Amino acid sequence: MHYPAPLTSGSTIAVTAFSSGVAAPLHARLELVLGDLARRGFNVLEGRCLREDQLHVSAPAAQRADELMRFLLDDQVDAIMAPWGGEIAMDLLPLLDWQALKQVRPKWLMGFSDISTVLSAFISKLGWASAHCTNLMQLSLAQSDPLTANTFAHLQTPTGEAFTQHNAPFFEQGFSNYAQDSHAVFNLTEPSRWQLLGEEANSTKPVSFQGRLIGGCLDTHMLMYGSEYFDPQSLLNRHPDDKLIFYFENAEQSPTAYYRALQSLKLRGAFEHAAGILVGRNAVSGMAGKAFDGETAVKMALGDLSVPIVTGVDISHIAPNLVVINGALAEVSFCGEQWTLVQHLR
Template sequence: MLYPAPLSRGSKVAITAFSSGVPAALHPRLDVVLNDLRIRGFEVLEGKCLRENTKHVSARIEERASELMQFLCDESIDAILAPWGGEMAMDLLPMLDWARLQNVKPKWILGFSDISTILTAVFSKLGWATCHGTNLMQLSLNQTDALTSKVFDFLSLAEGSGFKQVNASFYEAQYADYSKDPKAAFNLTEPVKWKVLNKDIKEEGLVTFSGRLSGGCLDIHMMLYGSEFFNPIARDNEPFILYFENAELSPTQYFRALQGLKLQGAFENASGILIGRNAVLDNDADPVSGTEALTMALGDLPIPVVYDVDIGHLAPNLTLVNGALAEVELTQTQGSITQTLI
């Protein structure tokens, strides 16, 4: 694993929207989080592909690819953040000069949703540790929940260090409207409980498993699996902990995505699976619920499948480092994950 250098005061953070950009109505929120980065002590470099959004993207593909390459190759940059995800980051994968990137300094890349497209590709192609976690537009200083407020603490740790996170107490069921309140924080109202899907494993009580982390948004990763851009093969045949979260898939699509991964052998070298809270709510029009779809696809696996985890579109988010060695522990009252940067 190639771990980027720890972030510290004075680190340069580049901002580019390689997927969806930020429309004018949300520029006040963008200015809040960019200023908060400066208050944290970072030097902020704002890219040109950022403050517009047309047909799901911030700029033409050539411009987005060029700016991302520029930032990836700039040795003075320590981290690259996008405001949020979107729909179209996959179109950049064949546009990046992967051979050139083999020789540049690793940088932290952070985010979730469509950001995970780039996170996984960089991890798979270059061996860099990348960070699945809170998106920039959510990282205001007034967001004080234990998971979100510590993101930059975790990214400031040196290789060989470790950190532990426990499940959130509450999650956000309805997104804040940043156009109305640029300084809004999460509205954390719903109780959090990590659950074990597999009945036989559940009855054993304490659940623990370990492995190297890899995963992201299921909507994207179901299509990338097996390609050069999502190929979770650990060194020395170490097991993986795979994690996924559903952004937009209906229950039947959710089932097909997970079943398809299983049929392709995605879980054969996994010690366990983490599934984030499902952002698609159950409704009376669909006879299958999200949990039923999950059970039909993965309920027969002989490894732990832990779901309703703090991953994805219903904040807050765990900070998950792709490539880190992780240990998950689930008791009757608490879920936790410990990651070691080795």
């Protein structure tokens, strides 16, 4: 694995919307979080593909790819963030100069949702570690829950060392409206529960498994699996003595589409070398009166696998979010009432 250098005070973070941009009604929120990056001690480099949003993107694909490449090739840049995800970051992947990128210093790529589409391409093509984590528009200094507040602290971890996170006690039922309130923070009111598939909610059965982390938003990853841009085998080739821990979260798929996505990955052999699977909170509610919901989809698709499957994990469009390092060697465990995720950057 190629781990980027730890982020420290004075590191440079480039901001570009390589998927959806930020429309004018949300510029006040954008200014807030950009200012907070500076207040954290980072140098902020703002790209041109950022402050517009037309047809789900900040600019035409060629412009977005050119700007992303410019930041990736600039060794004064330490990390690259987008404001948030979107829909069609996939169109950048064939436009990036992957040969040129083999010669440059790895940078942290950070975010979730459609950002994870790009993160998986970098681990598959280049072996770069990346951070599946809270998006920039949510990372205000006022956000005080431990998972979000420690996002940048975890990215200070030196290569060879590890950091630890625990399950969040509560999650947010809805979504903040930054157009109405640019200073909004998460409203974490709903009890959070990670649960081992097939066990009762109050089960105290100990759980422990280890593997290299890989995954992201299921909506795009189920489409990319088997391509050069989401190739878990490439991670196994780099670390033949390790198994994989897959993590997925459903953003927009209906329960039956969610089932088909998981089932298709299983049928294509995605989980043959899995040590376990982490399933994030489902962002789509089931249809009223229908028994086939997201929980049913996971049980039906993955219930016959012989590896631990943990549901309700803090990896989701429903805040808050863990920092998950693609490629890190992770240990997942449950003892008593607390889940623990330890990630080794080695």
